[in-house]
Amino acid sequence: MEDLYSGYQPLLFSIAYRMLGSVSDAEDIVHDVYLQISEKTIEQVENKKAYLCKMVTNRCIDFFKSARYKREVYIGPWLPEPLILKDHDPISEVMNQEAISFAFLLLLEKLNPIERAVFVLRQVLRYDYKKISQIVDRSEPNCRKIFSRVNNQFPLKEETEGKPEPKNKEMIQAFVSALYQGNIQKLEELLGKEVTLYSDGGGNVYAALKPIISKDLVTRFILNIMKQNHHADEPAVVKMVNVNGECGLLVKGMDNILTVISFHVKNDQIADIYIVRNPEKLKHVSLESY
DNA sequence: GTTCAAGTGACCTCCGTTTA
DNA sequence: TAAACGGAGGTCACTTGAAC
Numbered sequence: 225m226e227d228l229y230s231g232y233q234p235l236l237f238s239i240a241y242r243m244l245g246s247v248s249d250a251e252d253i254v255h256d257v258y259l260q261i262s263e264k265t266i267e268q269v270e271n272k273k274a275y276l277c278k279m280v281t282n283r284c285i286d287f288f289k290s291a292r293y294k295r296e297v298y299i300g301p302w303l304p305e306p307l308i309l310k311d312h313d314p315i316s317e318v319m320n321q322e323a324i325s326f327a328f329l330l331l332l333e334k335l336n337p338i339e340r341a342v343f344v345l346r347q348v349l350r351y352d353y354k355k356i357s358q359i360v361d362r363s364e365p366n367c368r369k370i371f372s373r374v375n376n377q378f379p380l381k382e383e384t385e386g387k388p389e390p391k392n393k394e395m396i397q398a399f400v401s402a403l404y405q406g407n408i409q410k411l412e413e414l415l416g417k418e419v420t421l422y423s424d425g426g427g428n429v430y431a432a433l434k435p436i437i438s439k440d441l442v443t444r445f446i447l448n449i450m451k452q453n454h455h456a457d458e459p460a461v462v463k464m465v466n467v468n469g470e471c472g473l474l475v476k477g478m479d480n481i482l483t484v485i486s487f488h489v490k491n492d493q494i495a496d497i498y499i500v501r502n503p504e505k506l507k508h509v510s511l512e513s514y
Numbered sequence: 515g516t517t518c519a520a521g522t523g524a525c526c527t528c529c530g531t532t533t534a
Numbered sequence: 535t536a537a538a539c540g541g542a543g544g545t546c547a548c549t550t551g552a553a554c
Contacts, residue, residue: 352519364519366544372521373543521550532539 228266229258232273235349236280238324242344243284243337245304245329247508253283277345278359285337299427301435303498304329305505306484308474309466324469326498327488331378338362342370392489393464393471399487399494400462400473403450408443415439416493421446426502442497474509481509 233254240250257279269275304326332340341360345351346367357364395414402410421442425431436445453459460483461476467486475483484506488496500506 354519363545365546368519368521369544375521515554517552517554519550519552521548523546523548525544525546527542527544529542530540532537534535534537 228272228276232276233258235273236276239277239344239349240280240284241307242324242329242332242348243281243340244288245333246505247305247307249287251508253280253287257283274355274358277355281341281345281359285341288337288340299425300431300433301422301424302333303422303424303500303505304468305508306467306472306486306500308484308509309469325488326468326470326486327496329468334378335374339370339374342367343374346371392487395489395492395494396464396471396473396487400464403446406447406450408447411443411446412439414494415442416490416495419494419497421497421499423499424502424505426504428503429501431499431501446497481506484509 236254236257237250240253241247244250244253257276260279261276266272266275306326307324332343335343338360342356342362345356345359346353351359353364353367356367360367362370398410399414401407402414417439418437419439419442421432421436423431423436432445436442463474463476465472465474465484467474467484470486470488472487473483473485474481475485480503482501484500486498486500487494488498
């Protein structure tokens with residue numbers, strides 16, 4: 225059972241996280257699945273990997289149906305829980321191979337649970353339709369059609385192809401230094417014309433209740449935050465980290481993680497900024513590691 | 515050349531909403 | 535309340551491309 229857990233846990237977590245956009249819920253589901261299966265049961269199963277994927281996917285579908293209601297009453301923009309990836313972590317190795325960006329997870333959010341499962345299994349994990357049909361309990365042609373329709377409906381494919389370019393890292397470094405210097409001209413160069421800033425406080429902490437759109441408004445918003453931080457008794461520390469496979473920022477206070485920021489870069493400019501401030505979504509980020 | 519998996523257009527069915 | 539309508543989701547059949 226231990227080998228089974230260490231062998232498949234990263235893969236199962238990667239499926240659950242993409243389906244739900246929540247680190248803690250994904251961990252719970254994977255853990256529950258391992259608690260539910262007994263050694264006897266699993267030994268009788270021919271394809272253990274497909275069996276475990278099916279269990280996790282079905283759990284996610286059930287969970288998502290109930291979570292959907294919660295999100296409908298969510299205060300402000302909903303963002304996924306950030307996943308801070310480190311080198312040599314088994315989960316990082318699985319995640320870095322596949323799409324996991326905030327932009328991708330937010331697009332997935334628009335799909336129904338079955339569409340999500342089919343898309344993740346096919347586009348991200350490259351499963352064949354036979355396996356997918358067994359996992360989601362739909363016919364093979366139906367799975368092909370679901371995938372085809374999702375592809376036509378949403379521009380998800382580009383989000384799953386390629387890894388974050390090193391250029392992004394330089395861009396985020398330039399962004400941070402422009403912030404500290406208060407260099408408005410440089411900030412405006414880095415931001416796309418229609419840049420959108422999403423701020424998720426979940427009603428627990430201060431955050432913008434609506435997405436902020438346009439270069440001018442976003443620049444003013446972030447400079448204002450920097451000004452407040454500068455005048456604080458204990459200014460926060462900003463650190464560059466790997467957030468969901470892309471270069472991002474972690475803002476550390478005296479005794480807790482205050483904010484995690486992720487960026488979506490398009491055509492050499494920052495197209496979207498995702499700011500997670502909801503403490504509920506930062507609980508899993510360990511302060512000691514940073 | 516054959517086989518097979520994948521992708522997609524055309525068509526059908528079902529179900530929720532609208533309207534008389 | 536029942537018929538009409540539209541959209542979502544499913545099946546069938548065909549084309550395409552890769553592997554052998």
